[in-house]
Structure formats: structure tokens, C-alpha cells
Amino acid sequence: MTSIDKIVTIPEFYRGKNVFVTGGSGFIGKVLIEKLLRSCPDIGNIYILLRTKKNVSPKTRILTLTNTILFDSVKVLHPENIDKLKYVEGDIRSINLGISQDDLEMLRSKIDIIIHVAATITFTADLTDAALINIRGTRDICLLAMSMERIPILMHVSTCYCHHDNHCIEEKMYAPYGDWRKIIEIAETMDRHTLNVITCKMKGIKHSTYTFTKALAEQTVQDLCVGTIPTIILRPAIVTGIYEDHIPGYCEGYSGQIGYLIGILSGIMKCANVPAGSNRETVPVDLISKGIINSIWMKGTGQSDEEVSIYNGTGCNLIEFNxxxxxxxxxxxxxxxxxxxxxxxxxxxxxxxxxxxxxxxxxxxxxxxxxxxxxxxxxxxxxxxxxxxxxxxxxxxxxxxxxxSWVIRNANFLNSIVDAPIHNDDFIVKTPNINxxxxxxxxxxxxxxxxxxxxxxxxxxxxxxxxxxxxxxxxxxxxxxxxxxxxxxxxxxxxx
Structure with a gap:
């Protein structure tokens, strides 16, 4: 490992580095991108994979993304950094990510860090869509990473619950639940009706196509990248709004406990069915963005020398939202x-x-x-x-x-956001006051x-x-x- 006194700071580490992000228009992706632009002012360009959506072009979508309250602080502190946000037209559900050959060559020559956040999180998605997005999309990200001129750091964002069949979920790789190559082949060639039958059978192994395909996506990363390029897997639990960063309470979407709160405050929800001993693992989104940024820095500076560094992103033992x-x-x-x-x-x-x-x-x-x-x-x-x-x-x-309920171990994750030798308070999470x-x-x-x-x-x-x-x-x-x-x-x- 690198000597502590020789470790560069996080802003210094990211200085001039170009980052490629998938899922940049989602909740975690947006908070992450804003954090990089605000707290790492000398970062290189951040390229986001975007597709035309509802006849709205990627160029318009990226303007819409930055014209929100989330990016107001960046515009005040480092307005020039907004221009560092670039888009690459493509689609995670398409073969080779739907990226043109020119853009592929540009990414291969410029990118230093890949952060793969994109996924379908729909629990009811059929196996075709879930496999093509979560597994094949991850495969194509891995292949792109392996073809880079400079050896990049690959961060794959997964989920704690893809290993829900284990009562205790540890920060380690698990045995494969199937052959991810075969699942991709089936999704590409088999008709949807037959796949729906397979989906019902598959639920005997995993609760949903989401958890099943996310587990196989981890295996894809393990098989293709580990030992070849520096690799990180971060598994968030249920993501809630911002805890302490520049907009406390900021949230997006209607999933998880955010949806519950919106339902209660709007008056349309008056009850919930939750066991008395229930204790859901949650994590504020700013902890996840800091965990992503810090773990990449730790990997790039030699503080994390495992073949694959694994972090279970939960607020357990630090900040909990029961x-x-x-x-x-x-x-x-x-x-x-x-x-x-x-x-x-x-x-x-x-x-x-x-x-x-x-x-x-x-x-x-x-x-x-x-x-x-x-x-x-x-x-x-x-x-x-x-x-x-x-x-x-x-x-x-x-x-x-x-x-x-599950016991989710998160010692590595807590180390990355609390105990790592970080020189800047902007990247750590302070232990809450007991009062x-x-x-x-x-x-x-x-x-x-x-x-x-x-x-x-x-x-x-x-x-x-x-x-x-x-x-x-x-x-x-x-x-x-x-x-x-x-x-x-x-x-x-x-x-x-």
C-alpha cells in the first residue's frame, strides 16, 4: 500500500481526469456528478451516456439536468465547470451501448475512470429487458473499459439486495447464481412469452428479475475485469435524500421511503404494513456519492489493493432512517x-x-x-x-x-467515508452528535x-x-x- 504521507488529496487525484458515467440522469448519478464538479474543481470532463427520450435530444436533456436547484452551488462556486459536462449519445439497452464508432474511439483515448450506475430497477421488468440492461449493458461497459488506451478504474454500482438469499450480506463476492453469458444469449434470442415462463421459474432462486440480473452483473464484472483493471463494486441499500451536503433533504423520484413520505404528506397514504421488528437498511444519497468518489481515490492511490474492492453502502452504525x-x-x-x-x-x-x-x-x-x-x-x-x-x-x-431483515456488513464502506485519511472535510461524513x-x-x-x-x-x-x-x-x-x-x-x- 502507498505510504499515508505520500497520498494526494481527493481534489488533486481527480485533477485533469476524465470520467465516463452511465446513469448520470438518475438520482445517484446526478448527485455524484454535482459533487465531482463542486468539490473537485480541477476535474477533467465528465461524459454522460444519454439517449433521446420522449423526443427530447441528449443535448436538451443535459441542459435540463443542470438547470435544477441541485447544480446552483456549482454555478456559483465554479460556473466554468458546467461546461465540463458532456454527453455521449447512446443507450445502455443497445448492443455496444448504442455508441457511435467515433465516440467509442474518443472514450477509449480520453477516459481515466468509468462509473457504471445505469440499470433498470423495475422489480416487475421481464427477463428480456432486465438482462439486456443490467447484464449485457454491464458486459459492454467492461469490454469498453478493457479496450481503453489508459488503464481505467471501473466502479460498478450494484445493490445490497442482489444477495438477499443470505441472511448476512458481507463485503465479498458470492458464488454465481447462473451463467451470465447464457442469460444474455437467452434474452437476445428467445421470445418473450417463453421468457416469462422462465422468469416464473427463476423467482425460485431470486425474488425478482432486478435482484437476479444485478447479481449476475456483479459476476460479469468479476469474470471480465478482476485481475485485468482496478475494479470496485459498491452496493447501495435503500437510498434516501441528502443528509448533510449542500441541500439537506434533497430527493428525487417516488421509490422507497421517499415514496412513503410523499404519500403521507399528500394525504393519500394513511397506513403501512410493516412488522414491529422491521429494520430496513437505508443510506442517504450523499453518503453513496462520497463513497463512490472516495473509494475510487483509495483504489487509485493504492490504499485499496484487493483485486476487487467491495463496499456495502448502508447507513448502519452511522446514520439510520428506520x-x-x-x-x-x-x-x-x-x-x-x-x-x-x-x-x-x-x-x-x-x-x-x-x-x-x-x-x-x-x-x-x-x-x-x-x-x-x-x-x-x-x-x-x-x-x-x-x-x-x-x-x-x-x-x-x-x-x-x-x-x-438482513445483517449487512459495511466496515469497508464506513472506512471510505469516515475513517480514511481524507485531507478535506468535504469528502467525509461526520459521526452524528449523540444529542x-x-x-x-x-x-x-x-x-x-x-x-x-x-x-x-x-x-x-x-x-x-x-x-x-x-x-x-x-x-x-x-x-x-x-x-x-x-x-x-x-x-x-x-x-x-
Whole structure:
């Protein structure tokens, strides 16, 4: 390993280096790119793989990407760095990434670091799409890396849950679940109907095509790159919004706990089915971006000399965002929320299917049916029941991961973001103050961001009126009690 006193700083390491990123338009990709442009001001160019989407060209998409609140700090601190963001037209689902020969030659001659984030994360994707994107796309990234004029560092972003069949998920490679070459061949040649049958059989091994193909993608990296080029695999857990970087609470999309919070704050979600002992592994997105940047630096400076360095990206033992603890923290958070609330955003958690289904039907489905009737009378398109159907399907889809728990080891990951000899505080995550309630801090930051940027609310100078909050809480409790009493009376009347 390199002597500590000879290690260059992270900004110095990235100085002049050109980076190729797939999945740069996604949540993790955007936060990562912004961090590189802001905290490594002398970095070379960052090339993003982009495709034409909904008739919007890659050039327009990259302008849209940078014209967001996330990149405002870069524009203030290092405005010239925005021009370092380039696009390479292509598609991760196409053979050879859909990149033209000229662009391939340009990448081979210029790139020093490849960060492969792109994937389909759809749990219900059929095997064809999941295999072509997650496995073949990874294969083509590996082949591109191996053809570079300069030996690049390859960072492959995976997921902790691709090894969910192990109760304890360690920072190591696991035995292959199948032949990734054969799966690619099947996806390229077999008709989709037959593949759907195979998908049902495959679920006996893995819970979904997502976890199955991501596991095989790791094996692809192992077989093609390990021992040939410096290789890193980082496995994020459930990714939440920013914890402490320049926009605390910043989030995108509707997945995971972000979706739960949006549902609760908007009033369309009143309950969840989560076992009492459930403890989901989560990680703020800025920890993942720092983990990617720092682990590449560690690999490039000789601090990590394994053939393949593996990091399980979770907040365990540092920052945790537990759904049950979050639910307990709601009232204290709403006392500090700087906006006017017209209802109490309460979510009741059940560990019983029967009570969850009953509560869901009474407090979510029936009000949505009534609401759609009023919407229809106004000659507008009803949408509330469809929204509840989507929400119900989404929660059922995640049922396996909600009902099961894993021990995920993350010593390597914590070392990369907390204990590594980093010369710049901008790249480390400080151990939280024991006097600070992390759930409340994370939740308040997320709530404020969601209220403003998802629900178009305005924040005020003062927190929520405490008396009004108590009244809203009492009104909701009385409504719940009234429904319960009516239900008991109805059952009593039927059987008497």
C-alpha cells in the first residue's frame, strides 16, 4: 500500500481526469456528478451516456439536468465547470451501448475512470429487458473499459439486495447464481412469452428479475475485469435524500421511503404494513456519492489493493432512517415544520395483514372512490382510485423486502467515508452528535423539501401553530374512533 504521507488529496487525484458515467440522469448519478464538479474543481470532463427520450435530444436533456436547484452551488462556486459536462449519445439497452464508432474511439483515448450506475430497477421488468440492461449493458461497459488506451478504474454500482438469499450480506463476492453469458444469449434470442415462463421459474432462486440480473452483473464484472483493471463494486441499500451536503433533504423520484413520505404528506397514504421488528437498511444519497468518489481515490492511490474492492453502502452504525422510528418522530417534526397544515399527516403502521387491509379500505380506498365521484361530476378524469391501486401494488411489490431483515456488513464502506485519511472535510461524513435525534433531523429536512418541491407548498418563517396541530391530531383520532365504534356496532347488529 502507498505510504499515508505520500497520498494526494481527493481534489488533486481527480485533477485533469476524465470520467465516463452511465446513469448520470438518475438520482445517484446526478448527485455524484454535482459533487465531482463542486468539490473537485480541477476535474477533467465528465461524459454522460444519454439517449433521446420522449423526443427530447441528449443535448436538451443535459441542459435540463443542470438547470435544477441541485447544480446552483456549482454555478456559483465554479460556473466554468458546467461546461465540463458532456454527453455521449447512446443507450445502455443497445448492443455496444448504442455508441457511435467515433465516440467509442474518443472514450477509449480520453477516459481515466468509468462509473457504471445505469440499470433498470423495475422489480416487475421481464427477463428480456432486465438482462439486456443490467447484464449485457454491464458486459459492454467492461469490454469498453478493457479496450481503453489508459488503464481505467471501473466502479460498478450494484445493490445490497442482489444477495438477499443470505441472511448476512458481507463485503465479498458470492458464488454465481447462473451463467451470465447464457442469460444474455437467452434474452437476445428467445421470445418473450417463453421468457416469462422462465422468469416464473427463476423467482425460485431470486425474488425478482432486478435482484437476479444485478447479481449476475456483479459476476460479469468479476469474470471480465478482476485481475485485468482496478475494479470496485459498491452496493447501495435503500437510498434516501441528502443528509448533510449542500441541500439537506434533497430527493428525487417516488421509490422507497421517499415514496412513503410523499404519500403521507399528500394525504393519500394513511397506513403501512410493516412488522414491529422491521429494520430496513437505508443510506442517504450523499453518503453513496462520497463513497463512490472516495473509494475510487483509495483504489487509485493504492490504499485499496484487493483485486476487487467491495463496499456495502448502508447507513448502519452511522446514520439510520428506520420507518418505525420515523413514524414516532412525526409529531415532533410537524411541530417544527414551517408551513400551514390543513390536516394531520398520520400514518398508522400495522404488522397484521387483516387490520392493514381493513384500514386501507376504510381510510384510503373508500375516500378515493368518493373523491373520484366528485371529480367525475366536474367532468374531469378520475384518478384517485387508480392512484390507490398503484400505491397498493407498490407496497405489495416491496412486501418481501419489508417482511424480511438482513445483517449487512459495511466496515469497508464506513472506512471510505469516515475513517480514511481524507485531507478535506468535504469528502467525509461526520459521526452524528449523540444529542441530535437523527430520525427527526432527516425527516424534517425531507418533509421541508417534499412540501416545497413535490407538493408546491410555501415555507413560512415560523413553525406550525402548535394548537392547530393538536386540534388536527385530535380530529383525526376522533374520526378513527368513530369509524371503529361504527364498525363494532355494525358487527354487533349483524350477529345479534
Amino acid at each position: 420507518l418505525h422510528e420515523v413514524n414516532k418522530a412525526f409529531f415532533n417534526v410537524f411541530k417544527k415544520t414551517r408551513t400551514e397544515l390543513n390536516w394531520y399527516p398520520k400514518c398508522t403502521i400495522f404488522d397484521s395483514y387483516i387490520f392493514y387491509y381493513m384500514y386501507f379500505s376504510i381510510f384510503q380506498l373508500i375516500p378515493s372512490i368518493i373523491g373520484d365521484c366528485f371529480i367525475y361530476l366536474k367532468k374531469k378524469k378520475p384518478h384517485l382510485v387508480q392512484l390507490q391501486r398503484t400505491l397498493f401494488g407498490f407496497t405489495n411489490l416491496l412486501d418481501y423486502f419489508v417482511k424480511n 441530535v435525534n437523527i430520525e427527526e433531523k432527516l425527516l424534517l429536512d425531507h418533509v421541508h423539501y417534499i412540501l416545497v418541491h413535490y407538493l408546491n407548498k410555501k415555507l413560512t418563517d415560523k413553525p406550525t401553530n402548535l394548537i392547530k396541530l393538536w386540534i388536527l391530531w385530535v380530529v383525526w383520532c376522533m374520526l378513527e374512533l368513530s369509524v371503529l365504534v361504527f364498525g363494532v356496532y355494525l358487527v354487533y347488529s349483524i350477529f345479534n
